[in-house]
Amino acid sequence: MQIKELLIEAKEKDASDLHLNVGIPPVLRINGKLIRLNLPELTPEITHEMIYSILSEKQKADFEKYGELDLSYELINISRFRVNIFKHRRGEGAAFRLIPEKIKTLSELGLPSILSDFTEKDRGLVLLTGPTGSGKSTTLAALIDIINKNRYDNIITIE
Known part of the structure; x- marks a missing residue:
């Protein structure tokens, strides 16, 4: 094996x-x-x-x-x-x-589009919390993908 x-x-x-x-x-x-x-x-x-x-x-x-x-x-x-x-x-x-190879969009994840408002902030701290396997990393990837497609900012994540 x-x-x-x-x-x-x-x-x-x-x-x-x-x-x-x-x-x-x-x-x-x-x-x-x-x-x-x-x-x-x-x-x-x-x-x-x-x-x-x-x-x-x-x-x-x-x-x-x-x-x-x-x-x-x-x-x-x-x-x-x-x-x-x-x-x-x-x-x-x-x-x-x-x-996953492809980053899913917020809509593909079944998440409300209002979450994309976080991607428009100039600065701040966003905490994405939840138990193991609840989709934190997947949600974060979708949000970062939006930022990367629309802006040229420095993004720092801590898991």
Whole structure:
């Protein structure tokens, strides 16, 4: 079982996430539902091997030191992923969030057009908050895309 194959399958099945946890098969989140793949349960050794196959030496050292690591990962010509790697009582685990190639518009996201008013401000602080998976980064990308298409300003984001 290779991590690249699992990430390609996640992309092909239009999953938003791939979860790797010891003791269960790999899991895809598709339309908000967790679906176990028809594969063997992940062992600590297999999970470790898959996770470490995508890490640099520095990332490995940081993960071993802190027990957690956030990074971005790209499969060239396939997709980009936001990755959280962690340790838990059964071993190591990872969550891969697929980053969409195309930035959706506010209307495609089903958001009110009044949100675009924030893109017309000359200065200020905008806080976009919510639980994991609620669409904060997706909404922010749509707003920044509007700014980038209409202005030449410096934009700073902190996540």
